[in-house]
Amino acid sequence: MQNNHKALQATCDRIAQAAHHAGRSVEEITVIAVSKQKSIEEILAIYQAGIRHFGENRREELQKKAVALQHLTDLKWHFIGHLQTRQSQAVVQYAHYFHAVDRLKIAERLSTQLLQLNQEMPVFIQVNISGEDSKGGFLVDNWQKDSQQFQSLIQSIETIATLPRLKILGLMTMAPFDASSETLRYLFNNMKMLSMALQEQFPLLSMKELSMGMSRDFEIAIEAGATYVRIGSAIFGERVK
Numbered sequence: 001m002q003n004n005h006k007a008l009q010a011t012c013d014r015i016a017q018a019a020h021h022a023g024r025s026v027e028e029i030t031v032i033a034v035s036k037q038k039s040i041e042e043i044l045a046i047y048q049a050g051i052r053h054f055g056e057n058r059r060e061e062l063q064k065k066a067v068a069l070q071h072l073t074d075l076k077w078h079f080i081g082h083l084q085t086r087q088s089q090a091v092v093q094y095a096h097y098f099h100a101v102d103r104l105k106i107a108e109r110l111s112t113q114l115l116q117l118n119q120e121m122p123v124f125i126q127v128n129i130s131g132e133d134s135k136g137g138f139l140v141d142n143w144q145k146d147s148q149q150f151q152s153l154i155q156s157i158e159t160i161a162t163l164p165r166l167k168i169l170g171l172m173t174m175a176p177f178d179a180s181s182e183t184l185r186y187l188f189n190n191m192k193m194l195s196m197a198l199q200e201q202f203p204l205l206s207m208k209e210l211s212m213g214m215s216r217d218f219e220i221a222i223e224a225g226a227t228y229v230r231i232g233s234a235i236f237g238e239r240v241k
């Protein structure tokens with residue numbers, strides 16, 4: 001527990017430093033402690049240290065932990081992984097935010113279920129900014145030059161924006177695992193430019209949030225404008241698998 005507090009403090013210090021370096025206020029940045037594969041006790045320790053946002057990427061694990069911790073009414077769960085439509089019920093029920101709208105079908109499914117439960121959900125549109133095959137999301141690796149790619153994203157967002165009960169907060173991405181700092185800087189800056197281009201397209205949808213940055217790259221993401229960082233191992237220690 002003590003070690004976790006130290007790791008959390010060190011991470012928060014690095015976030016504050018990166019924000020300061022970029023001339024940004026640290027209040028603009030929400031830290032999501034990614035607790036996948038971590039125990040209820042480990043989550044509680046981080047909660048007691050003041051963190052209120054937690055991230056999970058598996059439906060069963062989210063459900064189990066959300067039920068166990070439901071007495072902590074200010075704890076917010078972020079679902080950050082790819083979601084199959086047939087598994088969406090528990091996510092609608094237990095998650096407060098959804099970061100992985102990577103296709104129309106999942107948006108439609110969430111919207112239908114939210115209507116049934118009379119709930120709303122803030123969501124992020126997941127984009128693939130690097131073009132890596134293994135990365136999910138709407139492909140935007142060449143959006144500035146390829147107008148068809150950009151138009152296709154715009155059309156998808158237009159459709160998603162009309163779905164009831166979904167509130168689009170902004171964009172989410174995952175950077176390549178092995179990219180250099182230069183490449184990461186380029187990709188995260190490109191995300192910021194894409195985000196601004198979309199805000200111009202959709203002035204009425206205030207979709208200005210950027211969910212990007214993980215343990216190995218959150219400082220670069222913050223310098224480029226990230227407003228939600230998803231940090232697992234730097235806070236909780238390495239995962240086993």
Ligand SMILES: *Cc1c(COP(=O)(O)O)cnc(C)c1O
Pocket residue numbers: 034036057080081174214215216230231232233234
């Ligand atoms: C696991 C995961 C993270 C956190 O990864 P770390 O490298 O442990 O910080 C962030 N985002 C997503 C989508 C993840 O699956």
